[in-house]
Amino acid sequence: MTTEPSRVRQLRVIVEAEDYDAAVTFYRDVLGMPELIAYAEGGDDRVSILDAGRATLEIANPVHKAVIDRVEGVSEESPRIRLAFEVDDSAAVTDELDAAGARVVAPPTLTPWKSLNARLSAPAGLQITLFQETVDAEERAGLPGFDTDESR
Template sequence: MNPSEIPASPVRQLRLVVEADDYEAAVRFYRDVLGLPEQAAYSSGDGARVVILDAGRATLEIANPEQKQMIDDVEVGRQVAPRIRVAFEVADSAATADRLVAAGAEQVAPPTTTPWHSVNARLDAPAALHITVFQELRTPDERAALDGFGTDPAGSSPSGAEDGGPR
């Protein structure tokens, strides 16, 4: 199936909803330091508050336990990630990681070049999130041409997915 034959997804957005005990610190970290633009914010008279931050294109990455373990081993050298980890693609993972650590994140692992052609750094961040900031070293087309970057046995994604490998 070529890309022009792929039907549009019925899902228009992936939204991760996170409860933050220190709301102000979490908003400051993700909006002001990481740089996610504010899309909307709501509050009520009873003190309830929420902000929705635009994180660009969203994907849902589903990994089996062996893959999760392999990613932790490559990026960190040991098992650290909970079942859910949030990853942000950035232009410069080293500079972003430094900026996030200076703003209060705890570095779990420094920027590491991965076998899937990205530079990934791991952090524990506000709102109790374990995050990865990653910088792609190859274009989606370049990755798609490599062995092991697809979902069918031949190594190419049957859906024509733009995303070739794990984070």
Template sequence: MTTPNPVRQLRLVVHAEDYEAALTFYRDVLGMPEQAAFQGDGGAQVTILDAGRATLELANPQQVAMIDQVEAEGRPSARLRVALEVTDAEGTTRRLTDAGAELVAAPRETPWRSLNSRLDAPAGLQLTVFQELGPA
């Protein structure tokens, strides 16, 4: 018998200096549905966006170096990088760069059969956008 997972949700909390720009980028351009929004005293604002299923990927330095080589021609990734699975990596990458994200590496097929791109996005996040391509 397996023990139920005591963790119910992974929530990445991002300090966004330009809150409106980040909200527009992630909610409106990327298309993450708004789950909840709250306002508080002194102009405090937070919006919780639905990112689908969450996982925590832990990688040792050698794995990070290998991913950096495959995904971004060896350019080192940020210590924390958010990877988002999408249905159309090329189209999503175009929309995000048109909305102000900086392209680090264009979409490319990886040895593990996904199409990955890397971007520097609003609120100081580095993103990997990936599309699963299925079995070889």
């Protein structure tokens, strides 16, 4: 893995939500992503920028996408793009989001990489994964299937 600083300062995912109020309530108030700033130019024009903590871009080939779906217990076809949120207690947050209107696609499941992952269909047409790390990064790196070889 690289130790060079990233030229990118922030990853911002922009999602069009037909039901703006429901989406903001779900992600800001229920999931707990604080609002950094909101803009409006009048009329129905509104946007809210929510703090999602540290951002990463996970790029998976189709075979790995299928592996993730399988180990997370997902039986329906997942979209090419989904959002994943690291939380402290994926089971509790799954219950909260389910009660707030998300549909549980797969309940919290312990993956081979020792994350407790749940998959939900959420407002704004997004499929999301909630994941809770149960081991530290050093222990995870020693698990079978972890390849951090940069020489490829």
